[in-house]
Amino acid sequence: MSISTGSFDLYSRGDKFFGWAVTILLGLFVASTLYPFVYVLSASMSSGAAVARGDVVLTPKEITFDAFRYVMADRQFWVAYGNTFYYTIVGTLTSLAFIIPGAYALSRPQLPFRSGFNLFVAFTLWFNAGMIPVFLNIRDLGILDTRFAIIIAFAVNAFNAILMRNFFESVPRSFEEAARMDGANDFQILWRVYMPLSKPAIITVALFCAVFRWNGYFWAMVILRDQDKLPLQVYLKEIIVELNMSDEFATDLLSSSYSFETAIAAIIVLSIIPVIIVYPYIQKYFQKGVMLGGVKE
């Protein structure tokens, strides 16, 4: 739209009112989106007593960092934290290693049985075996309670593969032809020509994979038994959702400046921090990514 910021005077009184109404409504929306974060942050920095009395509504009261100290002293927390980084990084790289060459192959018109392979991939979007057969499959493969299962069993998502394929298809074929003239083989063409050209799409798919890995808890909860393999999300679920604290944890909290509530708030804050740190860098990619994938699929 060609209406610039400085042209408010062009509008009628009704338009001005409309503009203010929209601004106020969105202001309220933004505030309500932000409030839970602000509250949790404030609670994590307040004393347990202040939170219990209901004094903490917006800003922290009786500021103390004991809750953080308590949570950060828990070995299990750091194990889970490290596991989540492991699953996110290794999982995303594994997904890309499957998806990029596969999608490139699917995008090549010279691939024999191309439409058959495309259907083979797309069919899994419409029909999947479901929870129990997937679980029994992993069990039959003998990889229950292994990190390998978490990494490999959910490596490829057909949606991401198709997204990547569509992007490769949109690259003009003259690039491939020129590279082939120079004597490049298919691997070289993908690595030296198509991957550099597809950086935004690759980052988008990597982002989708990473978000899925970072946030996922269900299959980790079902597949893993060993405490030392659990990702942060399962650890969080056990503590904050099931209110499943050990006796030690509970009695330990009675006589101190932190409480169960503030400890939970501190855990939540600590687990959101990595997301907040990378968020500004990824923002421009997911905005593009949703447009890439949204309507086409």
Place this chain on the structure above:
Amino acid sequence: MSVMTDPGVSHTSILTPPSEFDLPPLTLGQRFIASILRNWQIYLMLAPMVIYFLIFAYRPMLGLTIAFKDFSLFKGIWGSPWVGLEHFRTLFEDPYFWRAVKNTVIISGLSLIFAFPAPIILALMFNELRHQGFKRMAQTIAYLPHFISIVIVAGIVVNFFAPSGIVNLILMKLGAEDPTYFLTKPEWFRPIFIGSNIWKEAGFESIIYLAAIAGVSPSLYESAKVDGATRFQMMYLITLPCILPTILIMLIIRIGNLLEVSFEYVILLYQPATYETADVITTWIYRQGLQNNNYDVATAAGVFNAVVAFTLVITANRLSRRLSKTSLW
């Protein structure tokens, strides 16, 4: 046979397989082998993904057969005896299964009514913001909850709606006498579930509508302004109709996924006291299958779920093809 060194092929056909005219007649089998040899590198690139789908997507589909078997872990999928449709009979006679079907449809329906329009309204409002700085900030904040793990969202919800949580605190200050145990009350489950879902996803989902709005021709607004249209009229009469195709496609996708209620989130929020309104098909399958080890009956429910979902998706795609002349895939 390498295309590169074949002297009989002109340079224009380097990438296309040589036509039959250049070659002695081959049998189908020979041509099949030749095409694989010619494209072996591409096949090699495709192989890991195909093997992945075979092992982790198609192999479990064989496991669906246990819906028709008296399954035991010791005998395995192949060793267990067939029982025909017995599990489906058990399933369809189970009132709790039907309760789960009913809840799935109700929660999906309510989401369609309340959660589906939210990102559209949000996108329309974002588009009306004239202050670029505020607009960018508002969008940045609106997208953020999408990236927060569902476990943390559930943790915050449990915390907020606990008897000693902030919601009860405010209600008490407003004059309520006793705290409400929101998460144990069946009537509160759906509003809390859908409301927190809107909080988490509406902002992020608005991106797709903002993309559609960005594609609206500015000349439409200019001529409307010349005609003296107000901003509200422009939004209602230009922007909204222009993004209607996008809305329609999203609606069809949503209907296709009608059975897909985020069970990961339900599992985190529900408890036996709220099963009455909260238990959906997938959570029922989870409890039957993975908690009670009734693998076969749970799989029968999964087959039911998958077949209905598949039918819905196919129907939705037909519908979209007819309405928009472009299929979804």
